[in-house]
Amino acid sequence: MSIPKAEATPPVNGSLPRQRRTYSIGELARMFEVTPRTIRFYEQEGLLAPERRGQTRIYHEKDRVRLKLTLRGKRLGFSLAEIREVVEMYDAMPDGNARQLKRLLEILADKRNNMERQLEDIRLMQRELDDVELRAREVLERLDQY
């Protein structure tokens, strides 16, 4: 494959094209408030596989979305290994065999249970917070009386 000469790609562009196609690692990092190191680490762990132009990584929309999902998974307490497990199976889906697919469905059901428990945990935790806040406000009010 030959590389067509690219147009003014990276830096600040005069007209902000509605559909930016590629991102540098630094851009992605700023977007999601992580460090480039983190993004490289995720690649090393098999969560990303950006294109390369020479040595340099080039991220497309697909990669950006995957990073977004990864970070969301992390916020929900999934390990990178767990996330990779889903990601890999998702990639392998088109030609996946039945056993693999059923395994994927199992994993998904598992995650789903996890989500349900988290919802419950959040509800309970919110009530705890309400409670603590109420008490704190009461104490504060008594202090204000003097």
Add this chain to the structure above:
Amino acid sequence: MSIPKAEATPPVNGSLPRQRRTYSIGELARMFEVTPRTIRFYEQEGLLAPERRGQTRIYHEKDRVRLKLTLRGKRLGFSLAEIREVVEMYDAMPDGNARQLKRLLEILADKRNNMERQLEDIRLMQRELDDVELRAREVLERLDQY
């Protein structure tokens, strides 16, 4: 081998199944499916402060609740340090000064935001899971046709 006992009788009192007041570290560990090591570690980190009978730790209802809350916090992705921060301020509340109380309210507001983002993350993640599952089922069905 011994005859299977009705219950693994705890050291202190007979089994008062209705209103048990105290627990050994092993009992608590089994209850919450963690190891004693974990519980001791939480104590070391200032999250628990069980009574001592001689050398042995004795946990009361209060300790059990605190452990439960701690583990819930962990499932929600809070660090032990964060949890301790709230716990300590909660303990210090009765004679807390206004500045401390306001700080506590800040922390609580922060946690609350965290919960909100998590709720949103969970909703989004559930939709992702729906999507992946749907695709997987489609592929599976096509496989089943032969």
Add this chain to the structure above:
DNA sequence: GACGACGTTGACGTTAACGTAAAGTGGTTG
């Protein structure tokens, strides 16, 4: 009175998820 179950305190080991520093590459810009 040995045995096993449970408890204790160190102390060192391990894993995940990055941080950080060193040393080099490649492009643009004054």
Add this chain to the structure above:
DNA sequence: CAACCACTTTACGTTAACGTCAACGTCGTC
């Protein structure tokens, strides 16, 4: 061309949250 950038690899460092042993004390029981 030199001086910056932004990017790269390699490799060692760090932190949180425990795990894993060793070495010991204390029961109840066989």
